[in-house]
Amino acid sequence: MLIKLPTRCIDINSPYCPCLLSETNHCTFCSHLKGEATCDCNWSGVCILYEKQWQLKKDHWGSTSDIDTPVRLEAETKFSIKEQIAADTYVLTIEVNSELAQSLDKCGSFVFLRRPSDQQFYHFPVGVMKITGNLIHVVVETIGPKSTRLLADNNNQVLVRGPYYNGIFGQPWIDNIDNGKILLIVGGIGQAPAVAIVRQLVKKNNHIKVIAAPGKVGQIFIADELTDLDVQLQEVTSMRQRGMRYLSDCLANSQECPDLIISAGPDEQHYGVIAVMHAAGISLPMAATNNNTMCCGEGICGSCQKVTKDNKRVRTCKVQTDFSQFIQE
Amino acid sequence: MIKVVVVGGGWAGCAAALSAAKAGAQVVLLERTDLLLGTGLVGGIFRNNGRFTAAEEAIAMGGGDLFVAMDANTRHRGVNFPGHSHASFYDVTTMEPLVKKILQNYGIEIKTRARVSGLVKYGKKIQHLTFDNEEIITGDAFVDTTGTTGPMGNCLKYGNGCAMCILRCPTFGPRVSLTSKADVKEIMGKKADGSYGAMSGSCKINKDSLSSELKNQLEKEGMVVIPLPENLKKSGMLGKKACSQYAIADYAENIVLIDTGHAKLMTPFFPIDMLRTIPGLERARYEDPYSGGVGNSIRYLGIAPCDSALKVDSIDNLFCAGEKSGILVGHTEAVVTGLLSGHNAVRYCLDMKYLELPTELASGDFIQFIHKQMATEEGIKLRYTFSGSIYFEHMKTLGLYSAQRGEIIERISKTGLTDIYNTCLV
Numbered sequence: 001m002l003i004k005l006p007t008r009c010i011d012i013n014s015p016y017c018p019c020l021l022s023e024t025n026h027c028t029f030c031s032h033l034k035g036e037a038t039c040d041c042n043w044s045g046v047c048i049l050y051e052k053q054w055q056l057k058k059d060h061w062g063s064t065s066d067i068d069t070p071v072r073l074e075a076e077t078k079f080s081i082k083e084q085i086a087a088d089t090y091v092l093t094i095e096v097n098s099e100l101a102q103s104l105d106k107c108g109s110f111v112f113l114r115r116p117s118d119q120q121f122y123h124f125p126v127g128v129m130k131i132t133g134n135l136i137h138v139v140v141e142t143i144g145p146k147s148t149r150l151l152a153d154n155n156n157q158v159l160v161r162g163p164y165y166n167g168i169f170g171q172p173w174i175d176n177i178d179n180g181k182i183l184l185i186v187g188g189i190g191q192a193p194a195v196a197i198v199r200q201l202v203k204k205n206n207h208i209k210v211i212a213a214p215g216k217v218g219q220i221f222i223a224d225e226l227t228d229l230d231v232q233l234q235e236v237t238s239m240r241q242r243g244m245r246y247l248s249d250c251l252a253n254s255q256e257c258p259d260l261i262i263s264a265g266p267d268e269q270h271y272g273v274i275a276v277m278h279a280a281g282i283s284l285p286m287a288a289t290n291n292n293t294m295c296c297g298e299g300i301c302g303s304c305q306k307v308t309k310d311n312k313r314v315r316t317c318k319v320q321t322d323f324s325q326f327i328q329e
Numbered sequence: 330m331i332k333v334v335v336v337g338g339g340w341a342g343c344a345a346a347l348s349a350a351k352a353g354a355q356v357v358l359l360e361r362t363d364l365l366l367g368t369g370l371v372g373g374i375f376r377n378n379g380r381f382t383a384a385e386e387a388i389a390m391g392g393g394d395l396f397v398a399m400d401a402n403t404r405h406r407g408v409n410f411p412g413h414s415h416a417s418f419y420d421v422t423t424m425e426p427l428v429k430k431i432l433q434n435y436g437i438e439i440k441t442r443a444r445v446s447g448l449v450k451y452g453k454k455i456q457h458l459t460f461d462n463e464e465i466i467t468g469d470a471f472v473d474t475t476g477t478t479g480p481m482g483n484c485l486k487y488g489n490g491c492a493m494c495i496l497r498c499p500t501f502g503p504r505v506s507l508t509s510k511a512d513v514k515e516i517m518g519k520k521a522d523g524s525y526g527a528m529s530g531s532c533k534i535n536k537d538s539l540s541s542e543l544k545n546q547l548e549k550e551g552m553v554v555i556p557l558p559e560n561l562k563k564s565g566m567l568g569k570k571a572c573s574q575y576a577i578a579d580y581a582e583n584i585v586l587i588d589t590g591h592a593k594l595m596t597p598f599f600p601i602d603m604l605r606t607i608p609g610l611e612r613a614r615y616e617d618p619y620s621g622g623v624g625n626s627i628r629y630l631g632i633a634p635c636d637s638a639l640k641v642d643s644i645d646n647l648f649c650a651g652e653k654s655g656i657l658v659g660h661t662e663a664v665v666t667g668l669l670s671g672h673n674a675v676r677y678c679l680d681m682k683y684l685e686l687p688t689e690l691a692s693g694d695f696i697q698f699i700h701k702q703m704a705t706e707e708g709i710k711l712r713y714t715f716s717g718s719i720y721f722e723h724m725k726t727l728g729l730y731s732a733q734r735g736e737i738i739e740r741i742s743k744t745g746l747t748d749i750y751n752t753c754l755v
Contacts, residue, residue: 004463032482037517037525038630039480040509042446042461044502049482050491 005173005285005322007314010108010166013045016072018052019318021299028299028319071298073100075160076116081151085221088143089189090151091129094136096160103163105131107196108171108290111138111162112297114146115155122146123159125294125317127167129192130199136160139192164297166316167193169323170287173260178204183250183258184231185273187239187265188215191222193289194264202229209258211246213239215265239265244272251280262287263323274324288323292316330355331678331755333671334458334468336445336507339367340395340660341651342474343428344667345674348392349472350435352675353755357466358437359458361444362501365432366425367476368626369660370495371533371617373589375399376406377416379715379724380661381732382691389741391751392668396661398427404588405551411579412717415732418551421533422590444502448510453645455511461502470674473507473641473649474667477518478529478628480504487526489624492598494529495617496626508633508653511644516703518629518656519710526630527712530658532598532621533591534613543609547588555584561603584610591616597625629656629712632703637696638683639670648674655699658714665692668750675754687744691715691729698723 027033031040114123124146236242292304338360480503601622615621650670651663686693702708
């Protein structure tokens with residue numbers, strides 16, 4: 001298993017690469033597309049500069065496209081409230097076309113949602129919980145002005161834009177592990193991405209143990225789903241008081257010590273897991289959900305930017321890195 | 330034991346590994362691809378013009394193993410072709426295993442498919458190198474013979490794109506320069522028009538795709554000159570060539586083919602449909618680069634600033650050779666600089682004074698001449714080789730050119746460097 005995680009754009013070699021950042025020499029990866037004179041990317045995949053050369057011929061995002069040309073897939077459709085979990089928390093299902101649905105069937109993927117009649121800046125990112133057929137399942141907390149707006153006045157119209165992929169830091173660890181032992185720490189709204197993570201991990205014969213706390217949501221709404229997926233679920237009433245102690249016990253026991261830890265929940269929980277590992281004197285690869293505020297999703301606006309310990313600025317909507325490398329705010 | 334790590338298994342790296350081993354070091358030679366010799370896998374021409382002098386100097390200094398191997402694996406010797414006298418052509422198809430065997434006999438550990446992707450230095454010393462799989466390798470001294478060409482982005486930006494050449498970047502990953510990873514600012518060569526880089530100067534045609542008459546003539550005489558039809562005499566192509574010794578009018582008006590195992594075509598690229606209008610070449614197809622009808626590799630995009638001992642500026646234990654050490658062309662030049670850098674890497678470990686080749690020798694004068702030229706705006710646009718162009722002229726003016734073995738041995742003896750590379754320093 002890779003111990004060190006390279007800092008790498010999640011969209012490399014996808015249909016969305018090279019992206020708008022390359023137009024202004026702000027690519028996070030290709031040295032030429034950063035404005036340097038020679039190659040210095042250390043990438044053995046398809047050359048991004050080459051890809052740009054070929055895509056220019058299609059006039060992908062060239063001068064003729066106007067501001068209404070979507071940069072990803074877009075679908076104007078209806079959603080329905082499948083379940084209300086708490087006062088402001090809903091499970092929504094959104095029917096989209098199969099192309100968009102299939103492209104989102106991967107853990108860490110997310111979409112932007114807004115009312116079709118609203119201004120662009122109303123759109124907000126939501127992690128995908130699961131895909132069934134052409135249905136996207138998401139969990140929305142209607143607490144901010146954007147998410148509240150989506151459900152206001154019995155609205156059921158939605159504009160979906162996607163796919164976006166950088167919902168989990170340490171994604172390559174999840175993608176590359178098989179027959180492994182995994183400890184998944186889940187808190188509150190982090191239950192939604194946890195479903196996507198578990199669904200992907202079980203396909204590769206991994207043994208997964210979940211420690212879950214209800215958090216502000218007030219219940220473990222994924223319990224049945226996890227039972228169906230045949231994972232070992234340990235429910236705790238409070239992550240801070242009970243969950244972390246339980247985690248500490250797991251790490252101390254060499255029989256139970258996992259190959260990979262995944263933290264799905266708030267940043268405080270991620271840092272809590274790191275602290276427990278420190279105290280136990282072990283260092284395991286840790287994947288963690290990406291909770292940063294995002295506005296554009298394309299690496300342009302900078303709202304999701306974080307600083308790493310070696311003083312690099314990372315636009316987290318696109319760039320993969322090890323969560324433990326971020327400076328704690 | 331002293332450990333020298335050589336990065337890059339082209340001719341320069343092979344020579345550096347050889348001289349370091351001869352001087353008594355434990356040597357590891359790292360190569361990114363699965364074959365040694367680098368662009369020497371498609372080279373072949375040696376001993377032409379002043380390269381004869383340089384080769385004999387190296388032999389007299391005790392570093393002749395690789396030249397002896399080339400001589401032993403020669404298809405044609407004593408060939409004269411436009412602008413060049415007494416050339417030998419080694420067989421590019423069988424050279425590599427022979428060199429590998431020689432290096433292994435000296436106890437050199439050769440690691441292929443070992444792509445170095447970074448390094449760790451403390452102060453002005455490299456501590457260890459990291460491979461792309463996160464493994465590390467330590468050493469006392471390092472030699473950067475990573476060349477100056479590829480990855481694909483460079484060939485795209487400064488040339489006609491990846492032409493699928495012998496460097497095989499898409500398969501084995503991009504070349505990584507040690508010098509640049511050590512935060513040393515590299516020098517970039519220029520074309521005559523001032524743009525960066527220069528295109529490699531020859532392509533290989535599959536010999537079986539030539540007409541049988543042409544193939545027979547080529548194998549018998551070693552080379553063939555075919556006048557270009559009037560409509561194909563192109564202009565503007567010469568300035569792009571890396572090999573300035575072939576950038577003379579003869580090569581713009583004629584197709585020159587040389588038998589190096591493949592039919593070596595002395596032009597950077599040539600559109601295949603035009604090539605096939607020439608009698609004897611109706612079925613021609615390229616062997617290297619595969620897209621020789623479109624382009625060729627771009628080189629000289631990362632030369633290490635270094636001194637006459639070939640030590641890289643501002644890093645204490647890093648040496649360089651081949652194209653990395655100056656805008657030079659050819660494997661004779663690579664071997665000559667390689668021998669010196671490997672030898673000096675050992676001297677570094679023993680805290681000895683570095684060996685600098687005196688200017689009474691062609692190889693010593695060559696290194697100093699290039700470094701002086703590279704400091705000038707005009708000089709950075711030229712390429713240097715013992716076999717032609719500006720340096721061969723310079724060499725003749727100074728009386729350094731000689732095709733007499735006895736005379737060259739005598740010269741080496743006068744400088745006191747006889748068998749210097751055969752001396753175990755440890």
